[in-house]
Amino acid sequence: MMLRKVSAAAAAALVLSLTATACGGDDKDSDSGSGSGSGDKIKIGIKYDQPGLGLKEPDGSFSGFDVDVATYVAKELGYKPDQIEWVETKSADRENALARGDVKLIAATYSINDERKQKVDFAGPYLLAHQDLLVKADSDITKATDLNNKKLCSVTGSTSAQNIKNDLAPKAQLKELGGYSECIAALQSGSVDALTTDDSILAGFAAQDKYKGKFKLAGLKLSNENYGVGVKKGDTATIDKVNTALEKMVSDKSWQKAVDDNFGPANYKNEPAPKIGTIVK
Amino acid sequence: MSSVLYDTPGPRAKRRNVIFSVIFTVLLVLILWWVWRTLDDKGQLEWSLWEPFTEAQAWTTYLLPGLGDTLKASALAMVIALPLGALFGISRLSDHRWVRATASTVVEFFRAIPVLLLMLFANEFYVRYSDISSEQRPLYAVVTGLVLYNASVLAEIVRAGILSLPRGQSEAAMAVGLRKGQMMTNVLLPQAVTAMLPAIVSQLVVIVKDTALGGVMLGFTELLNSRGTLAANYANVIPSFIVVAFIYIVLNFILTTFASWLEARLRRSKKGTGAVLGGDDVDDINAGEVGGTATIGTGGKK
Amino acid sequence: MFDFLEGYNVLGAFWMTVKLTALSAVGSLVWGTLLAAMRVSPVPLMRGFGTAYVNIVRNIPLTVIIIFTSLGLADIFGMTMGAPDDFDVQGFRLAVLGLVAYTAAFVCEAIRSGINTVPLGQAEAARAIGLSFSQILRLVILPQAFRTVIGPLANVLIALTKNTTVAAAIGVAEAALLMKEMIENEAQTLAIGAVFALGFVVLTMPTGLFLGWLSKRLAVKR
Numbered sequence: 001m002m003l004r005k006v007s008a009a010a011a012a013a014l015v016l017s018l019t020a021t022a023c024g025g026d027d028k029d030s031d032s033g034s035g036s037g038s039g040d041k042i043k044i045g046i047k048y049d050q051p052g053l054g055l056k057e058p059d060g061s062f063s064g065f066d067v068d069v070a071t072y073v074a075k076e077l078g079y080k081p082d083q084i085e086w087v088e089t090k091s092a093d094r095e096n097a098l099a100r101g102d103v104k105l106i107a108a109t110y111s112i113n114d115e116r117k118q119k120v121d122f123a124g125p126y127l128l129a130h131q132d133l134l135v136k137a138d139s140d141i142t143k144a145t146d147l148n149n150k151k152l153c154s155v156t157g158s159t160s161a162q163n164i165k166n167d168l169a170p171k172a173q174l175k176e177l178g179g180y181s182e183c184i185a186a187l188q189s190g191s192v193d194a195l196t197t198d199d200s201i202l203a204g205f206a207a208q209d210k211y212k213g214k215f216k217l218a219g220l221k222l223s224n225e226n227y228g229v230g231v232k233k234g235d236t237a238t239i240d241k242v243n244t245a246l247e248k249m250v251s252d253k254s255w256q257k258a259v260d261d262n263f264g265p266a267n268y269k270n271e272p273a274p275k276i277g278t279i280v281k
Numbered sequence: 282m283s284s285v286l287y288d289t290p291g292p293r294a295k296r297r298n299v300i301f302s303v304i305f306t307v308l309l310v311l312i313l314w315w316v317w318r319t320l321d322d323k324g325q326l327e328w329s330l331w332e333p334f335t336e337a338q339a340w341t342t343y344l345l346p347g348l349g350d351t352l353k354a355s356a357l358a359m360v361i362a363l364p365l366g367a368l369f370g371i372s373r374l375s376d377h378r379w380v381r382a383t384a385s386t387v388v389e390f391f392r393a394i395p396v397l398l399l400m401l402f403a404n405e406f407y408v409r410y411s412d413i414s415s416e417q418r419p420l421y422a423v424v425t426g427l428v429l430y431n432a433s434v435l436a437e438i439v440r441a442g443i444l445s446l447p448r449g450q451s452e453a454a455m456a457v458g459l460r461k462g463q464m465m466t467n468v469l470l471p472q473a474v475t476a477m478l479p480a481i482v483s484q485l486v487v488i489v490k491d492t493a494l495g496g497v498m499l500g501f502t503e504l505l506n507s508r509g510t511l512a513a514n515y516a517n518v519i520p521s522f523i524v525v526a527f528i529y530i531v532l533n534f535i536l537t538t539f540a541s542w543l544e545a546r547l548r549r550s551k552k553g554t555g556a557v558l559g560g561d562d563v564d565d566i567n568a569g570e571v572g573g574t575a576t577i578g579t580g581g582k583k
Numbered sequence: 584m585f586d587f588l589e590g591y592n593v594l595g596a597f598w599m600t601v602k603l604t605a606l607s608a609v610g611s612l613v614w615g616t617l618l619a620a621m622r623v624s625p626v627p628l629m630r631g632f633g634t635a636y637v638n639i640v641r642n643i644p645l646t647v648i649i650i651f652t653s654l655g656l657a658d659i660f661g662m663t664m665g666a667p668d669d670f671d672v673q674g675f676r677l678a679v680l681g682l683v684a685y686t687a688a689f690v691c692e693a694i695r696s697g698i699n700t701v702p703l704g705q706a707e708a709a710r711a712i713g714l715s716f717s718q719i720l721r722l723v724i725l726p727q728a729f730r731t732v733i734g735p736l737a738n739v740l741i742a743l744t745k746n747t748t749v750a751a752a753i754g755v756a757e758a759a760l761l762m763k764e765m766i767e768n769e770a771q772t773l774a775i776g777a778v779f780a781l782g783f784v785v786l787t788m789p790t791g792l793f794l795g796w797l798s799k800r801l802a803v804k805r
Binding site: 090185188189 | 516518
């Protein structure tokens with residue numbers, strides 16, 4: 001009897017854990033839905049962890065400039081906001097997700113470059129950003145060469161810090177952390193002197209309530225990052241439609257409104273709306 | 282209280298123990314005070330950083346879905362690894378040399394490789410040769426890595442479970458004329474499974490801990506990974522880290538306690554053979570978090 | 584045939600794994616023995632601390648501990664490990680610290696169970712001739728316990744060797760991190776996987792065989 005009771009307890013525990021799991025599973029499924037062909041939904045890849053560009057809010061909604069652009073484009077393609085399924089596309093996964101058709105579009109701080117263009121196509125660009133440095137408000141770092149013998153933070157797998165080290169400040173010390181919020185925490189505590197990536201991303205983080213007034217952008221235009229909407233290679237029909245949508249977004253002032261909404265609080269001096277198809281090298 | 286090492290303390294020993302206690306307390310308090318002060322200095326104790334965890338949304342939007350994925354990957358890995366492990370464990374006890382040799386090689390191979398390597402390999406393999414969507418792929422890769430590794434650990438647990446049964450069991454089974462297969466399915470396995478239950482629950486702790494590796498290295502959206510999204514919102518890297526560590530401790534503590542309860546229960550039970558494989562045995566087979574070549578394995582070969 | 588290895592320092596990465604393993608092994612043996620001494624000491628507070636440490640650390644993923652050494656110890660507590668300006672060295676030392684903190688809990692448990700196998704009569708005899716607690720531990724119990732724990736400790740060492748891969752989570756350039764880079768950039772997925780798997784088999788097998796043999800040889804006959 002004893003043994004049976006023990007087995008029953010174990011079985012009960014297993015069932016419990018599986019039910020708990022099933023709940024988790026349901027969540028996931030309703031997030032991702034069925035992969036292909038459903039005409040009434042559109043899957044768009046964004047970032048979940050970049051304030052001002054693509055952020056998963058506590059209430060489960062999404063905010064940011066990328067999100068607003070994607071929502072507008074989706075509307076022009078005939079999808080209402082509630083027909084959009086947001087999917088988190090991490091940087092390393094973006095080409096793969098488009099090529100496989102996991103998502104229709106990607107608007108996730110996706111810079112157009114030649115290497116990526118071999119694998120995917122881009123509509124846009126819809127924003128021109130630059131690689132920049134985020135430093136403490138009282139920092140004396142004003143140019144990239146000041147970073148010699150200083151500590152520079154970037155996220156794992158990003159090339160922006162490596163570029164600075166290779167080209168501008170060979171004596172800079174690089175620290176790679178798992179995410180930008182970790183880098184900002186390190187910057188705040190003083191264990192690194194600067195954080196580098198696109199100014200649009202940096203501005204979003206610096207504008208968070210807890211960090212307001214503590215950091216500043218160095219204002220260096222170390223590179224040109226032309227954010228485009230990623231589309232599956234060869235899907236020219238979609239590219240044309242997205243480009244038309246982006247042009248309309250600029251002309252009907254929605255673009256400016258999205259900029260003001262998302263970058264305004266961050267005090268980010270963005271470049272004017274880029275011309276579709278013109279990539280600033 | 283007396284133990285192997287010391288007598289019931291007399292007056293001098295008592296005085297000495299008090300002195301040690303005081304010194305130790307002072308040291309501990311100093312360390313804790315330094316930790317608290319530093320956290321305070323760095324502004325990590327500000328209530329605004331901790332407040333999100335008192336609100337439902339931080340849990341329902343970030344942490345609970347993450348925890349759900351952790352449990353899902355763990356449960357899937359265990360459910361798939363168990364039958365595989367049983368198969369290999371029994372094969373290692375086979376009378377046929379080549380079956381034994383094959384099973385041993387496979388088991389020893391996968392136990393010698395870090396689970397992270399298995400996950401990374403599975404991930405890249407799925408990227409190139411499978412049709413798994415990029416959202417689901419990290420889950421598949423994590424589960425695959427966990428299954429490959431844990432099946433080989435469970436194989437050892439199953440083998441040890443069967444070997445832990447008194448010899449009389451198989452002798453009696455043979456005496457009444459059961460065949461080898463019948464002996465295994467009717468006599469040995471049912472008892473071994475009961476004996477193994479605590480070990481299996483303990484193994485679940487190892488699996489839960491290993492899922493965190495997938496969160497960091499493969500972008501699997503489990504608990505540790507969802508912390509990142511949370512911290513991007515609330516700008517509370519350190520507090521969120523401490524909360525997540527606490528969740529792991531609670532979850533694994535529940536599993537460990539359950540395993541010990543099962544083990545004690547089985548040891549006390551008059552029925553059955555009294556053979557039990559407990560948490561300590563799992564430690565030996567696993568040797569810590571990510572397995573090891575157990576003494577049974579290497580010793581046997583020597 | 585092995586041209587995919589060109590341009591990658593595979594041996595260097597495995598050397599890093601070996602260094603991580605060796606240093607962490609020494610550190611966790613020391614710290615783990617201290618913890619075990621606390622867990623069996625006559626001072627209740629020390630016993631409580633030892634028990635709490637082991638139960639907490641064993642229930643946290645190593646990944647969490649390793650990342651915390653970087654985000655917590657280094658960034659918040661300013662523990663730069665004597666290398667405030669060299670993140671490579673700092674990351675390596677932090678990883679060793681994290682591995683020691685984690686592995687020591689398992690070393691402690693192995694030693695404690697070893698102590699428990701020493702027959703009561705041994706300690707009683709030692710007490711009868713007037714040895715103190717630390718003398719009993721040092722001269723009678725531990726020498727015997729260490730022999731019985733060689734097997735379990737060997738397993739901890741093998742586990743540690745594999746656990747060093749978690750240091751990749753804070754960017755220490757050891758084998759797993761290099762494999763991740765190679766497998767993403769080169770076409771020969773299977774061959775790369777095989778090379779790294781073989782590397783770990785080579786690292787762990789001799790340890791297992793040698794220490795298995797040693798533990799049999801040194802086993803206390805009772």
